[in-house]
Amino acid sequence: xxxxxxxxxxxxEYYPLFLKGIGNTMLIAIIGTVAxxxxxxxxxxxxxxxxxxxxxxxxxxxxxxxxxVAYIEVFRGTPMMIxxxxxxxxxxxxxxxxxxxxxxxxxxxxxxxxxxxxxxGIISVxxxxxxxxxxxxxxxxxxxxxxxxxxxxxxxxxxxxNEFVVNIKDTSVLNVIGVSELYFQAKSAxxxxxxxxxxxxxxxxxxxxxxxxxxxxxxxxxxxxxxxxNYTIFGSQSDFKSTIHLTEDKAR
Amino acid sequence: xxxxxxxxxxLTKAFGDNQVLKGIDLEVNQGDVVSIxxxxxxxxxxxxxxxxxxxxYDGGTIQYRGEDISNLDLYKYRSKVCMVFxxxxxxxxxxxxxxxxxxQMLVLKRSKQEAEEIAKDYLAKVGMIEYINAKPxxxxxxxxxxxxxxxxxSMNPDVILFDEPTSALDPExxxxxxxxxxxxxxxGLTMIVVTHEMVFxxxxxxKVVFMDKGVxxxxxxxxDIFTNPKNDRTREFLSRMLKEQESQ
Ligand SMILES: Nc1ncnc2c1ncn2[C@@H]1O[C@H](COP(=O)(O)OP(=O)(O)O)[C@@H](O)[C@H]1O
Ligand SMILES: [Mg+2]
Numbered sequence: 480x481x482x483x484x485x486x487x488x489x490x491x492e493y494y495p496l497f498l499k500g501i502g503n504t505m506l507i508a509i510i511g512t513v514a515x516x517x518x519x520x521x522x523x524x525x526x527x528x529x530x531x532x533x534x535x536x537x538x539x540x541x542x543x544x545x546x547x548v549a550y551i552e553v554f555r556g557t558p559m560m561i562x563x564x565x566x567x568x569x570x571x572x573x574x575x576x577x578x579x580x581x582x583x584x585x586x587x588x589x590x591x592x593x594x595x596x597x598x599x600g601i602i603s604v605x606x607x608x609x610x611x612x613x614x615x616x617x618x619x620x621x622x623x624x625x626x627x628x629x630x631x632x633x634x635x636x637x638x639x640x641n642e643f644v645v646n647i648k649d650t651s652v653l654n655v656i657g658v659s660e661l662y663f664q665a666k667s668a669x670x671x672x673x674x675x676x677x678x679x680x681x682x683x684x685x686x687x688x689x690x691x692x693x694x695x696x697x698x699x700x701x702x703x704x705x706x707x708x709n710y711t712i713f714g715s716q717s718d719f720k721s722t723i724h725l726t727e728d729k730a731r
Numbered sequence: 732x733x734x735x736x737x738x739x740x741x742l743t744k745a746f747g748d749n750q751v752l753k754g755i756d757l758e759v760n761q762g763d764v765v766s767i768x769x770x771x772x773x774x775x776x777x778x779x780x781x782x783x784x785x786x787x788y789d790g791g792t793i794q795y796r797g798e799d800i801s802n803l804d805l806y807k808y809r810s811k812v813c814m815v816f817x818x819x820x821x822x823x824x825x826x827x828x829x830x831x832x833x834x835q836m837l838v839l840k841r842s843k844q845e846a847e848e849i850a851k852d853y854l855a856k857v858g859m860i861e862y863i864n865a866k867p868x869x870x871x872x873x874x875x876x877x878x879x880x881x882x883x884x885s886m887n888p889d890v891i892l893f894d895e896p897t898s899a900l901d902p903e904x905x906x907x908x909x910x911x912x913x914x915x916x917x918x919g920l921t922m923i924v925v926t927h928e929m930v931f932x933x934x935x936x937x938k939v940v941f942m943d944k945g946v947x948x949x950x951x952x953x954x955d956i957f958t959n960p961k962n963d964r965t966r967e968f969l970s971r972m973l974k975e976q977e978s979q
Contacts, residue, residue, distance in 0.1 A: 501931065570863065608821070611820030614880070615813055616807065621837045621838075625825075626825075633824075
């Protein structure tokens with residue numbers, strides 16, 4: 480049998496394995512990215528809370544911020560494969576469903592990267608807008624939710640999409656704890672006939688299709704989010720020349 | 732006598748070693764239009780920012796209607812003492828109408844319908860009603876500043892603080908914004924205006940304050956300051972400014 484015969488044989492015999500692998504890989508990547516985004520958002524918002532007047536609260540916030548920085552540094556500074564092994568064998572120890580453990584690991588790992596991406600997005604929105612909001616009496620929270628974050632998130636959409644694509648590929652390291660994602664399934668399929676090369680070529684093609692299609696879809700979504708560039712003129716009842724009357728209690 | 736709005740006494744503020752405000756005393760009454768003039772770096776913006784509490788001050792007091800502002804609810808106070816900035820500071824993610832509506836709903840808890848009515852009213856007054864669906868990025872500087880003024884007015888504030896509202900504008904845009912500000916002054920709104928527009932300071936304000944190196948070097952009614960300045964530094968500054976603005 481030649482190379483293509485083997486490819487065909489492996490696919491037709493083991494396609495349920497590969498399909499299950501694709502399913503798990505995409506599930507972990509999607510949920511891990513979304514949950515990681517949530518974690519990153521929370522961490523980034525907490526890290527931008529300004530100091531108040533209350534000394535005790537400030538001290539408490541300092542500790543919280545220190546812990547968050549430590550979290551970001553540790554999870555960005557070590558391989559996810561090691562994180563998965565440490566968390567699984569050290570903390571989870573079989574007391575939890577493997578897929579759930581995988582989701583938690585990827586979410587925490589992604590959260591560390593997202594926190595930095597989102598913080599960058601927040602910083603990219605000029606402080607003038609924050610001051611504009613504050614000067615009218617809006618709170619830090621209101622300013623974040625209604626002014627800063629919508630712009631920050633739009634600015635970082637390309638990076639968030641990139642994290643998703645990275646996650647599709649990086650879930651492969653979860654095979655160390657035995658999660659049946661795509662790489663793990665390809666390895667299982669290869670085992671029976673000792674056809675590792677053929678089986679991993681199939682996996683490579685599948686990974687490429689997944690990331691390629693995902694990238695295109697994200698590009699389309701980004702375009703959609705940019706919104707329309709024009710605006711409609713509203714009526715023409717401008718009375719620019721009129722005098723301005725303030726409400727009763729202000730005018731004298 | 733009209734009611735006292737601000738009584739600022741001995742206000743000091745330093746950034747590190749840089750003593751920016753060195754004991755400012757200033758009184759502002761209901762309906763006053765106070766122009767603050769002075770060279771760049773003399774602490775004018777810092778004074779306004781302290782009044783709006785965007786900046787903490789080190790010493791002295793600011794009383795608002797007889798109450799120390801450090802005892803007042805920060806957010807409620809700010810909604811009464813709105814600020815208009817040199818760089819407009821509109822919310823770029825929101826259209827013109829929402830820029831004026833959102834703060835009312837969030838801070839004053841007005842209903843959407845009420846807030847929109849009020850916002851449209853003021854947007855019409857500043858000549859921006861046609862643009863309520865536009866995003867800030869689609870507007871000229873002068874248009875943005877007029878929206879920023881409508882946004883502040885929509886809060887029905889007691890006072891509006893203006894920090895060089897026309898300094899970032901192309902010359903042909905300045906007139907429209909000044910016209911709106913003059914209308915506001917005529918309507919009886921209390922205003923504190925940091926400005927380099929000497930004609931506005933002379934013709935519109937009820938009081939002119941000349942700041943120099945962190946102190947109020949001279950203050951008085953515009954006629955006295957412009958025709959008969961007592962302080963050498965005031966005289967020097969005014970002749971320099973008037974020369975510059977005549978040559979334009
Ligand atoms: N946030 C800040 N940090 C440090 N120095 C500042 C800050 N804001 C203003 N200053 C300094 O304070 C001085 C007065 O500034 P400012 O109040 O902006 O003057 P003006 O508005 O009269 O031009 C300047 O020397 C400026 O460099
Ligand atoms: Mg200034």
